[in-house]
Amino acid sequence: xxxxSVRAIVxxxxxxxxxxxxxxxxGFWFVDQLAEAYRADFRVESKFQGVTARIRIGGSDxxxxxxxxxxxRSGQAVQALASFYKFAPEQILVAHDELDLxxxxxxxxxxxxxxxxNGLRSVHQHLGExxxxxxxxxxxxxxxxxxxxYVLGRPSQADLRAxxxxxxxxxxxxxxxxxxxxxxxxxxxxxxxxxMAAKKEKGPPPExxxx
Numbered sequence: 001x002x003x004x005s006v007r008a009i010v011x012x013x014x015x016x017x018x019x020x021x022x023x024x025x026x027g028f029w030f031v032d033q034l035a036e037a038y039r040a041d042f043r044v045e046s047k048f049q050g051v052t053a054r055i056r057i058g059g060s061d062x063x064x065x066x067x068x069x070x071x072x073r074s075g076q077a078v079q080a081l082a083s084f085y086k087f088a089p090e091q092i093l094v095a096h097d098e099l100d101l102x103x104x105x106x107x108x109x110x111x112x113x114x115x116x117x118n119g120l121r122s123v124h125q126h127l128g129e130x131x132x133x134x135x136x137x138x139x140x141x142x143x144x145x146x147x148x149x150y151v152l153g154r155p156s157q158a159d160l161r162a163x164x165x166x167x168x169x170x171x172x173x174x175x176x177x178x179x180x181x182x183x184x185x186x187x188x189x190x191x192x193x194x195x196m197a198a199k200k201e202k203g204p205p206p207e208x209x210x211x
Contacts, residue, residue, distance in 0.1 A: 006132060006177060007087050008063040009034065010078050012096040012119035015068045024071060024151040026097040026136040026163060027119070031064045033167050034174070042066065047084065049077040058179035072118040075126030082127060089131040093174075094123060099147065101137025103155060104162030106170045108177070108186045109133045134170055138163065 013019065013028030020028075031053075035042060038055035042064070045052045050067040063085070067077035082092060090110065096119055101107060111130045114120035123131065139159060141150040155163060169189055177185035 005091055005182075006062065006093045006174075007085070007091040008065060008081060009093045009095060009134075009174070010065045010067070010074075010081070010123075012071060012074050012094060013066065014071050015066075019152070021154050022152050023138040023155055024097055026138055026167075027095040027134075028066055029163075030095040030134065030136065030167050030170060031066055033171060035064055037171060040064065048080045052081075057175055060178050062178070071122075073122055074119040075122035075124070078123050078131075079126035089127050089129075092127070093132040093134055094120070095134040095136060095170075096120060097138045097151065098135035099138060099140045099151070101135055101139075102162075103137055103139045103159035104166050105137035106166040106173075106189055107135045107137075108173065108182070108189055109135055110182070134174075136163065136166060136170065 009031055011027035011029070011031035013025035014022070019025055034040075034055055035053045038057075040053040040055045042051040042053045044050075048065060048067075049069050050065050052066075053064040055062050055064060063081065065077060065081055067074045069077050078092065078094070081087070082089070096117060098107075098115075098117075100115065110132050112133075113129065114124050120133070138151070138155065141147060154160075173185040173189035176188055
């Protein structure tokens with residue numbers, strides 16, 4: 001992925017107050033955070049089947065989209081946006097909740113499968129698999145039969161704080177992706193924050209004296 005290649009950030013989630021604070025809406029949380037940080041207002045865009053906002057990072061204009069189609073039809077809104085602006089799949093970053101990562105973790109990924117995620121499955125159907133993703137960890141209930149209730153439930157206070165920390169790091173990574181490179185953004189986001197803090201606290205290694 002080349003520098004500043006991302007042109008749109010799509011947050012996946014379900015519309016409506018009953019879903020607003022559920023784990024499945026972590027993608028919505030991320031684009032809401034971006035809109036607040038950059039003082040952008042969402043507006044209804046019927047042709048994109050959702051709400052959109054515009055932000056500017058480091059001289060680059062980015063579109064934010066929250067589909068209003070419900071999770072399992074998210075691809076309709078993403079395809080409409082991509083077709084209208086003629087965005088290539090790799091120019092679209094899809095932010096979504098990720099069961100396979102613990103709460104507090106977040107990862108960037110380009111391409112690959114949908115992993116059973118209904119929102120990603122829909123995007124695959126309409127856009128193919130070569131789009132970028134921001135995987136926001138929400139943890140796993142430990143039993144696949146509990147997944148539906150889990151993703152549509154609210155996280156614990158501890159998990160919510162961890163997810164919020166991950167969203168802050170994700171915003172910093174996005175800014176680095178746009179202004180510098182995908183590799184530097186990935187390195188920033190994928191580094192364990194506890195290890196980073198411990199390294200800073202420990203300080204640099206002592207200088208070796210010449211022998």
